[in-house]
Amino acid sequence: MxxxxxxxxxxxxxxxxxxxxxxxxxxxxxxxxxxxxxxxxxxxxxxxxxxxxxxxxxxxxxxxxxxxxxxxxxxxxxxxxxxxxxxxxxxxRMTPRSRQALLLTAMEGFTPEDTAYLVDVDADEVETLVGEALTEIEKQTRARVLIIEDEPIIAMDIETIVRDLGHDVTGVAVTRDEAVALAMEDRPGLVLADIQLADDSSGIDAVKDILSEFAVPVIFITAFPERLLTGERPEPTFLITKPFQRSTVKAAISQALFFDQATVPAG
Missing domain, CATH: 1.10.1740.10 (RNA polymerase sigma factor, region 2, helix turn helix motif)
Incomplete structure (x- = not known):
């Protein structure tokens, strides 16, 4: 091969x-x-x-x-x-290696040993780097979050993660129309959106409708990430794969808010 x-x-x-x-x-x-x-x-x-x-x-x-x-x-x-x-x-205000270590372990699933090889540090430093990244990002950012997810258990899990990070939840939508209505009623600072919704509507279409009204960072959640990572057309910047780990969602939320100009510092 x-x-x-x-x-x-x-x-x-x-x-x-x-x-x-x-x-x-x-x-x-x-x-x-x-x-x-x-x-x-x-x-x-x-x-x-x-x-x-x-x-x-x-x-x-x-x-x-x-x-x-x-x-x-x-x-x-x-x-x-x-x-x-x-x-x-x-x-x-943050060392690049900390951010890289967080994403490599939490989002990409590399072991601490492999992450140490990738960021060129000793293996025992990786846990410290990840801790520094989470502390700094969580201290910097907070937001009001709209969740678009039609599976109740998954929606509850995401909502718990969001609140544990110190953010507020503006609502949980299960269809495209409900998502748009909730977003217009109470503008979120971040959207977490599943791709396939309860009435066979699309989370992507819901997000397009929302973005046509105002700018907001978006994290998509999908069981088929390869379809949105081709590099051949406009595609999501932030993507979580189902089934996901809690640490993956935390890393994605933190990183999406890291680049959002509207984020309000916590504290």
Whole structure:
């Protein structure tokens, strides 16, 4: 099997990580493209001592680590100067490795040992880095959250996680129409949306309706993430895979709010 064939199944999830790390589909996908270009240009430099997925993320980490922060900010300026300014201000107050360690463990499911390899620290430092990231992000952000989810148990679980993080829940919707109505009645600062809803309506369509009225960060929840991580069209920046871990939802919420200019500091 060629290296390309070995890496192909992991590319959607690398896009998920890159988008969450950068807070942007276009910016995250750009780093993934740069990673693939580097591998194609010098396949002999691809890590051989680890499995392909770990080698792929390691190569991405090298590309990300070598990028100039100011150049990256300029690339995303067209996506919203105010939001970018807020994101950069928050970045200045948090070590990049902390954010990476949190996303790699909670969202991507890497072990502490693998995460240590990816961010180039000792394994016993990973837990400390993750703790620092959660403490700093939770201290910085709070929001009012609309949940769009038609499965009661899952909705209750998400609501508990949201409240445990110190956020408020504006409502729980099970259909597209109900979601839009709740959003118009009480504008949320964050939306968590399932893809398939109770009446066969779409969470994606509900979000499109909401975004046509006002801007709000969105996290999609789906059992089929590969369908929304192709890099071939406008796709979600933040995505959670069903079934999910509580830590995954917490990391996604924290990271989505990290890049939101409207977020109010807690405390």
């Amino acid at each position: 060629s290296l390309g064939q070995q890496l192909a199944p992991h590319l959607p999830f690398l896009r998920r990580y890159a988008r969450a790390l950068t807070g942007s589909q276009s910016h995250g996908d750009k780093y993934v493209r740069a990673t693939l270009e580097a591998i194609v240009a010098a396949p002999e430099q691809f890590p051989q001592e680890v499995d392909p997925r770990l080698g792929l993320y390691r190569t991405f980490q090298a590309i990300w680590g070598s990028a100039n922060m100011d150049d990256g900010a300029a690339d995303t300026a067209g996506e919203g100067d105010a939001a970018e300014a807020v994101a950069r201000a928050r970045l200045a």
